[in-house]
Amino acid sequence: MNDDAAISIENVHKSFNKKEALKDITSCIKHGQITGLVGPDGAGKTTLIRLMAGLMVPDEGRIAVCGLDSVNDSARIHDIIGYMPQKFGLYEDLSVQENLELYASLKNLQGDEKDKAFERMLSFTALAPFKQRLAGNLSGGMKQKLGLACALLAHPKVLLLDEPSVGVDPISRRELWSMVSALVKDGIAVIWSTSYLDEAQRCDHVLLLNEGTLLFSGPPQELTGRVKGRSFYFPVAQAERRHALMDLLKLPSVIDATIQGKGVRVVLAKDADPQATGFALEPVAARFEDAYIDILGGGPGGESELAKHVGAIAPDNAATIEADSLTKQFAKFTAAHNISFSIKHGEIFGLLGPNGAGKSTTFKMLCGLLKPTQGRALVCGFDLKVSTSEARERIGYMAQKFSLYSDLSVRQNLDFFSGVYGLSGNTRRQKIEEMVNIFNLSSYMNSNAGTLPLGFKQRLALACATMHAPEVLFLDEPTSGVDPITRREFWLHINSLAQKGVTVMVTTHFMDEAEYCDRIALIYQSENIATGTPDELKEQAASQEQPAPTLEDAFIALVQSWDEKNNAQKKAA
Amino acid sequence: MSEPFTFSRQRFLAFMRKEMLEVWRDPSSIMIAVILPLVLVFLFGYGVSLDANTVQIGVSLEDTSPEARSLAYAFQKSKYFDTRIERTHQALEDDLVASKLRGVVIIPEDFTRKLQGGRQAEIMVIADGSETNTAAILQGYAEGTLATWIASRTAERTALPDELSPSGITPVVNVWFNPEMTTRYTLLPGSIAIIMSMIGTLLTALVVSREWERGTMEAMMATSLRIHEMLIAKITPYFLLGLGSMALCVGLSIFAFDVPFRGSLFVLLLSACVFLLCALGQGLLISTIARSQFVASQIALMTAFLPAFMLSGFLFEISSMPAPLRLLTYILPVRYFVAILQTSFIAGNVWPLFWQNLAAMLAIATALLTLTARRTAGRLD
Numbered sequence: 019m020n021d022d023a024a025i026s027i028e029n030v031h032k033s034f035n036k037k038e039a040l041k042d043i044t045s046c047i048k049h050g051q052i053t054g055l056v057g058p059d060g061a062g063k064t065t066l067i068r069l070m071a072g073l074m075v076p077d078e079g080r081i082a083v084c085g086l087d088s089v090n091d092s093a094r095i096h097d098i099i100g101y102m103p104q105k106f107g108l109y110e111d112l113s114v115q116e117n118l119e120l121y122a123s124l125k126n127l128q129g130d131e132k133d134k135a136f137e138r139m140l141s142f143t144a145l146a147p148f149k150q151r152l153a154g155n156l157s158g159g160m161k162q163k164l165g166l167a168c169a170l171l172a173h174p175k176v177l178l179l180d181e182p183s184v185g186v187d188p189i190s191r192r193e194l195w196s197m198v199s200a201l202v203k204d205g206i207a208v209i210w211s212t213s214y215l216d217e218a219q220r221c222d223h224v225l226l227l228n229e230g231t232l233l234f235s236g237p238p239q240e241l242t243g244r245v246k247g248r249s250f251y252f253p254v255a256q257a258e259r260r261h262a263l264m265d266l267l268k269l270p271s272v273i274d275a276t277i278q279g280k281g282v283r284v285v286l287a288k289d290a291d292p293q294a295t296g297f298a299l300e301p302v303a304a305r306f307e308d309a310y311i312d313i314l315g316g317g318p319g320g321e322s323e324l325a326k327h328v329g330a331i332a333p334d335n336a337a338t339i340e341a342d343s344l345t346k347q348f349a350k351f352t353a354a355h356n357i358s359f360s361i362k363h364g365e366i367f368g369l370l371g372p373n374g375a376g377k378s379t380t381f382k383m384l385c386g387l388l389k390p391t392q393g394r395a396l397v398c399g400f401d402l403k404v405s406t407s408e409a410r411e412r413i414g415y416m417a418q419k420f421s422l423y424s425d426l427s428v429r430q431n432l433d434f435f436s437g438v439y440g441l442s443g444n445t446r447r448q449k450i451e452e453m454v455n456i457f458n459l460s461s462y463m464n465s466n467a468g469t470l471p472l473g474f475k476q477r478l479a480l481a482c483a484t485m486h487a488p489e490v491l492f493l494d495e496p497t498s499g500v501d502p503i504t505r506r507e508f509w510l511h512i513n514s515l516a517q518k519g520v521t522v523m524v525t526t527h528f529m530d531e532a533e534y535c536d537r538i539a540l541i542y543q544s545e546n547i548a549t550g551t552p553d554e555l556k557e558q559a560a561s562q563e564q565p566a567p568t569l570e571d572a573f574i575a576l577v578q579s580w581d582e583k584n585n586a587q588k589k590a591a
Numbered sequence: 592m593s594e595p596f597t598f599s600r601q602r603f604l605a606f607m608r609k610e611m612l613e614v615w616r617d618p619s620s621i622m623i624a625v626i627l628p629l630v631l632v633f634l635f636g637y638g639v640s641l642d643a644n645t646v647q648i649g650v651s652l653e654d655t656s657p658e659a660r661s662l663a664y665a666f667q668k669s670k671y672f673d674t675r676i677e678r679t680h681q682a683l684e685d686d687l688v689a690s691k692l693r694g695v696v697i698i699p700e701d702f703t704r705k706l707q708g709g710r711q712a713e714i715m716v717i718a719d720g721s722e723t724n725t726a727a728i729l730q731g732y733a734e735g736t737l738a739t740w741i742a743s744r745t746a747e748r749t750a751l752p753d754e755l756s757p758s759g760i761t762p763v764v765n766v767w768f769n770p771e772m773t774t775r776y777t778l779l780p781g782s783i784a785i786i787m788s789m790i791g792t793l794l795t796a797l798v799v800s801r802e803w804e805r806g807t808m809e810a811m812m813a814t815s816l817r818i819h820e821m822l823i824a825k826i827t828p829y830f831l832l833g834l835g836s837m838a839l840c841v842g843l844s845i846f847a848f849d850v851p852f853r854g855s856l857f858v859l860l861l862s863a864c865v866f867l868l869c870a871l872g873q874g875l876l877i878s879t880i881a882r883s884q885f886v887a888s889q890i891a892l893m894t895a896f897l898p899a900f901m902l903s904g905f906l907f908e909i910s911s912m913p914a915p916l917r918l919l920t921y922i923l924p925v926r927y928f929v930a931i932l933q934t935s936f937i938a939g940n941v942w943p944l945f946w947q948n949l950a951a952m953l954a955i956a957t958a959l960l961t962l963t964a965r966r967t968a969g970r971l972d
Contacts, residue, residue, distance in 0.1 A: 071813045074972040097815045107810025111616040123605030124814040
């Protein structure tokens with residue numbers, strides 16, 4: 019056994035109900051490093067972290083944390099680790115201070131030592147002004163920081179973080195990263211599981227899991243090196259981007275293609291000739307994500323079967339969706355204030371913003387689920403206040419949370435939704451069959467929807483939302499928590515539908531996905547603070563320090579400048 | 592486990608403090624511990640009374656002798672009846688059909704003749720069967736009134752022959768303790784058992800499953816907190832809360848509803864403590880199976896509330912249950928608690944009964960808590 023290893027994992031197997039969650043994992047995690055645990059949904063990341071925390075027992079093999087066996091010495095392991103589970107492990111009815119006190123006592127801190135640890139953590143997380151606030155009333159980012167503070171109180175030797183950045187806005191995500199990076203210098207071993215590949219890229223070491231198998235263990239640069247010379251960029255006019263993307267995806271030599279900035283980013287298969295594609299591809303540096311998609315067997319290619327079955331919708335010059343100074347008031351709280359924009363036929367329009375900014379409220383007013391307090395929402399020319407049912411027939415809606423019937427089978431769900439949308443007889447049977455083929459649902463037909471893997475749940479939800487060939491598609495966080503490969507499949511469908519003339523309105527917190535949108539509205543503190551194409555937003559945010567910001571940089575810059583302006587106004591008042 | 596047994600007072604107190612803060616801040620705990628007992632006590636005190644109060648009846652007095660009139664007067668002065676006296680039963684029967692009356696008592700014209708002739712005198716009681724409960728009660732009270740009347744007659748003139756007492760009158764044994772036969776006196780002590788079951792089982796099952804749901808259980812397991820520290824720290828506040836609710840219920844029953852208390856407070860306290868251990872053990876056991884609040888509350892209702900309500904003997908006599916159900920009641924701690932409660936309130940100190948029931952509850956509590964401690968592993972799988 020390696021003595022200076024923080025955690026050593028030897029031939030670990032773990033099964034649940036005969037299903038193998040982890041297969042023969044062997045690895046070594048070092049002190050003073052951030053080790054990224056990456057992989058698609060259901061790859062076994064959480065199981066591995068729980069095994070390391072001594073919360074589960076491996077079926078075979080052994081794990082040692084700082085030399086302590088995870089089965090026999092689990093109590094002593096708990097004394098020296100800091101662990102933050104997915105939901106942060108906070109008591110919502112307790113204040114920030116009380117949560118810290120509880121964890122301090124449970125970590126055996128006393129007296130002076132305890133006070134010092136508090137000081138340190140409150141200043142480290144900048145939570146000092148919120149000491150008395152209940153944890154349940156904190157924002158997602160603040161909860162995450164408090165969770166981290168609780169895990170860090172007793173100077174742990176090993177810090178285990180299970181998807182710490184899920185559901186947290188980009189600004190908080192960056193802050194957390196810099197906080198954790200600072201810790202590593204003191205020699206702590208950090209295990210950080212994530213589905214964000216930009217985070218994985220910044221780790222010192224990466225363990226890449228897929229379906230319980232360890233595909234790669236090493237520095238991320240090493241994995242990225244494997245696809246060296248295979249990443250290209252195809253610059254193309256904004257209006258042509260989607261078209262170019264679809265054409266590129268049809269080529270067998272293309273492993274992965276995504277819209278990025280003013281063009282399409284392409285990863286070619288090994289030994290493929292960029293000249294042979296017929297596109298003027300410019301070589302670019304490989305990213306970790308390119309290598310990730312490559313090692314997982316490439317993204318979906320070809321055409322969207324879903325769009326094939328949709329008839330082209332005749333273009334119309336009038337705006338398909340129109341938000342006219344929408345305001346929503348909940349008691350004294352204004353959830354959306356004076357929000358206006360209009361969406362053209364066949365456009366993909368994105369709503370972006372931190373949690374609780376008013377995205378979902380705006381979204382729900384536009385698909386007729388919430389009545390605006392003031393202003394009008396028009397879909398296909400119908401005012402949603404007056405003629406809800408006419409407008410609803412033209413709408414397909416996929417809710418943020420899984421909104422199908424968990425206790426009905428896939429077949430029963432499809433039957434039910436086809437009935438709801440008024441399909442019957444042969445059309446109905448045909449349509450269901452189509453959906454089953456398109457989304458590859460045949461092997462799950464008799465399983466209850468609630469038991470499906472997340473990716474399939476989302477597919478089923480999209481199938482149910484598009485079965486009646488709607489003219490307008492509302493997608494609320496359709497890819498939240500879904501792994502990059504399935505996300506690409508979704509966007510293939512969405513892009514193809516837009517090509518056919520379907521108008522799509524989407525919310526997302528993945529900044530790379532926002533690149534797919536034709537236009538974006540940035541919602542912050544209940545207001546629409548910027549609308550435009552991704553490029554326009556980036557230009558607005560460009561500065562001397564950041565001449566070519568990414569969309570995430572732009573998002574952060576726009577939000578910060580809004581805050582500054584607001585503060586200045588408040589001071590002036 | 593190779594881990595030596597340790598108990599840290601600091602960790603125990605910190606976790607218990609957290610638990611108490613949660614109880615204090617979470618409206619649902621207060622609801623279950625304070626509002627629920629209040630609602631139940633008032634419900635059983637006022638609403639669910641199995642007594643018939645002022646049932647509207649008609650008495651058809653077709654015999655005019657002093658004997659017959661005296662009997663009619665007995666009905667009229669009874670506080671359970673709102674009595675209208677008529678000479679014929681025709682009009683009364685019409686009103687019975689129209690639901691203006693719940694029952695009719697007919698004293699036939701040959702009543703006195705038969706009574707004096709030494710034969711079986713009959714009166715007829717017609718009850719409105721559409722309300723079965725009231726009907727049954729009406730029948731019972733009518734018989735009771737008749738029995739009281741006969742008793743008073745017998746006392747007046749001891750010469751009245753024995754065979755005069757009409758058949759179908761069953762002497763009520765309980766009359767001595769509960770002369771008015773007020774069911775409130777037995778219902779309120781019984782409802783205390785229900786409340787305690789709910790607080791003990793439902794509250795603990797809910798608060799532990801909530802920790803699973805919110806992911807805090809997982810976080811706690813990864814700290815230095817040991818499982819036994821957590822279990823004891825979880826039980827203690829709810830134990831105290833349960834005793835508080837118990838005091839509230841007992842106080843209300845005695846002072847607001849004038850239920851007599853004839854037993855020993857010490858026995859009451861002791862049995863409440865032992866019963867709470869059973870209920871808390873059951874709640875913790877449920878939480879080892881159910882990891883969502885919804886499932887936990889369902890199981891708690893099925894295994895604690897319903898048996899406490901239906902099978903504890905407070906609402907339905909255990910001795911009149913079918914054999915399988917009767918056997919089932921032996922493993923329900925609430926059965927023994929109800930026995931102690933009802934005896935303490937209505938009868939007084941019956942020591943052998945107390946010890947037997949206490950011993951049974953203690954055995955169940957030990958079994959439940961041992962099982963819980965075994966089943967609650969410090970692991971997720």
